[in-house]
Amino acid sequence: MxxxxxxxxxxxxxxxxxxWRIKYLLNFKQIPYETVPTTFTDRLKNPIFGESxxxxxxxxxxxxxDSFIIAKYIESNYLNKNTILISSSNIDxxxxxxxxxxxxxNSSILQRVLNDITYHLDPEDKDYFILSRTKRFGEEPKKYQDKHLVIKNNEFIKNCALLNTQLKDRLFILGDQISYADMIILGSFTWGDKVSKNTRIDNNLEYLLKWKEKIEVLCK
Ligand SMILES: N[C@@H](CCC(=O)N[C@@H](CS)C(=O)NCC(=O)O)C(=O)O
Incomplete structure (x- = not known):
């Protein structure tokens, strides 16, 4: 398995x-799998990961x-299941x-949740996360998030508006058929929803909200 x-x-x-992208893909295709719960620091300590x-x-x-390599592997090795989600006609x-x-x-979500993630980590992971992200972003997660939260027409709002426009005339992200693109985007929103209240989709964005509800059911 x-x-x-x-x-x-x-x-x-x-x-x-x-x-989440991969779990949604496997759920949708009804392919059985088991997860191995892994913390940030488990990954660093376990030699099977290396740079992975x-x-x-x-x-x-x-x-x-790498989620995209995994998704393409699943698509080509579990062909017999349900719909094709990545094909030669939609790969680009x-x-x-x-x-x-x-x-x-993802970066527009990170701007709103970077510090909130730290509240969901055990002490060892929390220390690692704060240190590694402070190095990456040049400031502590709290400063980084606080700075971005006060921006009015921020990147997250703009990205949601773009997705809402895209979904106005189609059922799914790439047209009237579900594809792996839907799982990619749902994975990002799930990430925000799990760790924070700062990535709620505005009630005015009805097409995006309806799409999210629908994909959540299809990928359960
Ligand atoms: N491009 C990769 C990105 C994977 C990635 O960055 N995963 C994060 C978890 S969300 C990770 O393993 N981070 C380890 C770390 O920050 O130490 C993919 O699509 O799988």
Whole structure:
């Protein structure tokens, strides 16, 4: 059975957007899997990871990392299940959404939740997270989040508005068929929802809200 190393925090909270993408894909395709709860510092201590991050997956003696590589592996090795979510006809669009989410949507979420994540970590992980993120962003998570929270028309609001416009005329992110792009974006919103109240979608964005509700059911 597929084994998925899944990032956890305090009280077994699962909050990695990249791990959620894969769990949503596996759930949708009804492929059985088990998760291996893994904290930030478990990953650092366990030599099976090396430079690999979470999610990391083991299947048939193979170890694969990076959510997009994992998703493509699942798509080509579990062909017989349900709909095709990544195909030769949508791969460029899905790749664009993967890059856009990693570079724009996720950073706009991080601006609003970086410090809130620390409340969901056990002491050892919390120390590691604060230290590594302070190094990455050049200031402590609390300062970083506080600074971004006061921005009125911020990046998160703009990204949500863009997604709402995209969903006005189509059922799913890439048209009238569900694709892996839907799982990528839902994974990002799930991350925000799990750790904070700062990434609630505005009630005016009805298309985005309806889409989110629908995909959550389909990927349960
Ligand atoms: N591009 C990678 C990103 C994976 C990633 O950054 N995962 C985070 C968890 S959300 C991680 O493992 N971080 C380890 C760390 O910060 O020490 C993917 O799509 O899987």
């Amino acid at each position: 597929i084994k998925l190393y899944d990032l956890i925090g305090k009280n077994d909270i699962r909050f990695s957007p990249y791990c 991050r979470l999610p990391t997956m083991e299947d048939n003696e193979m170890k694969i990392s 669009a899905v790749t664009f959404i993967n890059n856009w989410s990693d570079n724009f949507l």
